Amino acid sequence: MSNILYSIFPSENFIDLGLYQYGWEQCDPAHSFGPAARNHYLFHYVISGTGTLTAHNSKKESITYNIKSGQGFMIFPHQICTYIADNELPWEYTWLEFDGLKAKELIEASGFSVNSPVYRPRHKDLARQMMEEMVYIANHSQESPFHLIGHLYLFLDYLNKSNSSPLQSQGNRMRDFYIREAMAFIEQNFQNDISVEDIAAFCNLNRSYFGKIFHDTVGKSPQEFLISYRMSKAGELLKMTSLSIADVGNAVGYPNQLHFSRAFKNVYGVSPRAWRYEQQGNPEKDV
Template sequence: MSFTDAKTFNPDILYAFDPWNKTESQHERHSHDFLEISIMLEGQATYWFDNHWSEIQSGQILVFNPGVQHAEHQKKDTYSHQLHIGISNIALHDLSRNHLPNKAPKLEIGEYQYKIIDKAWQLVNELSHQESDYRLLGKAIIIEILVNILRGLAVRPENSEKPFISNTEKRQNQLVTNVIYYLDNHYTEDITLEQLARENYVSPAYLSKTFKDATNMSPINYLIQTRLKNAHELLKDEDTTVKQIASAVGYEDAYHFSKLFKKYYGISPSKVDEK
């Protein structure tokens, strides 16, 4: 059973960090509009989910789908070393966007838990040493973690479920996935909302609303964000000019590009290599 389309599966990694908690602390109940994976690497902590508190020990894995309320409590005289990963832009077959098919936040997936823990430590090592292209390798490791979660749930069906979504929602998910895939691979080109709508056989208004409901931004804003993220990476090369990079990501007007970049990152493009 496959949950994904390898061609279009390209999750966005919002964050990945591994804090040490050595003093008593309490985090209020909250939820996210994205997927969060929390892995207990060492020690223990108390988590609230499913309307009760649970002791989470070393080697255990939590997956919080969007909207799932949870909280964390580090008790006195205990410690924990955890890995937290925030992920968006996930579209799995027959599932709501950014959801995994786990029935409960705490995973029970046998041998796959050990594989995930091994990958988690690899990710921590990458985050710690930050060698060349560590973010790219980190993303690859996170994708491996996701695949192992899905495999574990597939062989332990009692721990998984498929939230019902209508045929309309399935079509909308596919539309958003197709548009994101196109923008990720053609962001250097001149693209308009009307063009995207025409190529997907929908109206511009329908495309804009459907895309924004799924991603919290319009298709054109997603395009701008994609261009700027790629520009940020290119700007680390000191041998290229701002004008060259603006052109490389789809902007012929370097001044307009610089204004957009500063608005998004808070610094001008010329200051990137100074940070």
């Protein structure tokens, strides 16, 4: 039997939360990875054995953590880190790399930060259910993307319940309510001519205060989130329908096709037309 399982998630059509790669490994003694940085969130759960994680904190200082079976560690996007299996008792771990518009909010609600990346569960039974979800995903790469995303949500639910404290949850409750209200408003009105002022007014908040709590929670400004959400929806329409570029732009809140094409290219790096051809397996030079 191989000592590693590794899979790449086949779909990019999940906006709120999506997988990138996942797996399981029984590491060789002193097996290491890094120093390197990831583009997304990467969580490891240690099933057995021990090892070390060295990661940059918020001050760019390298901090080393000893991590053993029953614990885990979260690597943040663009955080430089190195992790090494013990020479005598190398770890066996399972991992998930994921991201999405709501990932930052969920990770912070679970008690993680670049200054606190180690998972030390408060509830062992929930931690075991979380591990089982991770191992299930690692062993079922042949299942549909929707099936695997469903288990990703279950993993995150167990991660949050097993690691977050009641006081932490209570302190974030009101802020999270406003963010959910704002996201619901965006999801229902992204195709209309809405502004950050409109979103803040819907939540009955001062624009400045709303912008701060939104950025602190989501990791993007409300305007950046709105544009990202619109462009994600535009990508779905370009890939899944035969609508014209103008009709796609109009459907996501850009009645001016030129403005839509510029916004799309700022996010994806190519024009909507070139992106559609690439997704259909026919790369087109973007002139």
